[in-house]
Amino acid sequence: MIGPGIKRGTAELAVLSVLGDGPLHGYEMARRIEEQTHGSLRFTLASLYPLLYKLEKRGWLRGAWETSDTGRRRRCYRLTSEGKKKLVPIRREWDELFRALHRLTKERHA
């Protein structure tokens, strides 16, 4: 399980990445992130929505109300073109960080 300090910085990346695959509403987004990270990253309602609203304010996401087949109204989020542009350097930075940490831990074990 990843500790809370590391998790904080990964939240934006997780949300932007999962939306990179297509539009999702909040509950589905949280479920996909948990599933794809095998439970290492878990968003609750309290951690997810403030982040979604913040990213929406920044113009990286756009939310729109949609009605499902069952008649339930849900707000679906999709990446804006600015959000797509932001995802590229954020992914690169995290890749660099993980590679650096990997090298560091490998050298320690060698």
Added chain:
Amino acid sequence: MPDWEAIVGERLADSSLAPEERREVVTELAGHLEEAFEQLRVEGLSEETAMELAFSQVKNWQSLRRKIQKARMEEDVMTDRVKQVWLPGFVTLFLSMMLLMAIQFFGPHPLIVSMSGWRTTAPVAVIYVPWLLSLLPIGAIGAYLAGRAGGSLRATLLSIAFPVLPYSVFSAIWIPVSLILGDHISHNTMPSALLLGPLAWVVLPGVALLAGGLPVQLLRSRRPASV
């Protein structure tokens, strides 16, 4: 089946969001809790346990209310564009103007370029060397402020070069107008002044600003990611 909208609405009642916005937030959060509840019921949990577990996603409603308000309202005060371009840009413009005024009042005599060389008659361009030198740290400040706010390379370059933009716009308008209208409005403006003016007030300051700002931008881009 619990009335999730009523439950969430009651807990977010004190929010300072606009009524319509609060209604949207309540509907969205209630929908999330409802889906979580239904999923837990599908997994075989009792209604009471499912409701308890779904509800446990929010430990502190007051804190959530504050976070939502902050996310939806406070970021309006200063958008990314303001932090990354306008604020650093106006800081560099203000500093450069203040220093230019100070140097004009208290500094050494400027270099005056005339038609027949460097002498004090028929000036076509006035160059304040101390001001140009002072633009180096000002460019660095612009790059630092834009970079710190997470600005892209384009935003950083714009912040660095911001003080020369008014001169560039002025030159872009004044030169063609002077050349077209000729003696009607600029009978004492020599063509050489029209060319050397932008050099003294746009090109040289621009180079000085970039010489100060680009190393900062380079250092920031090479700096390893901080955890």
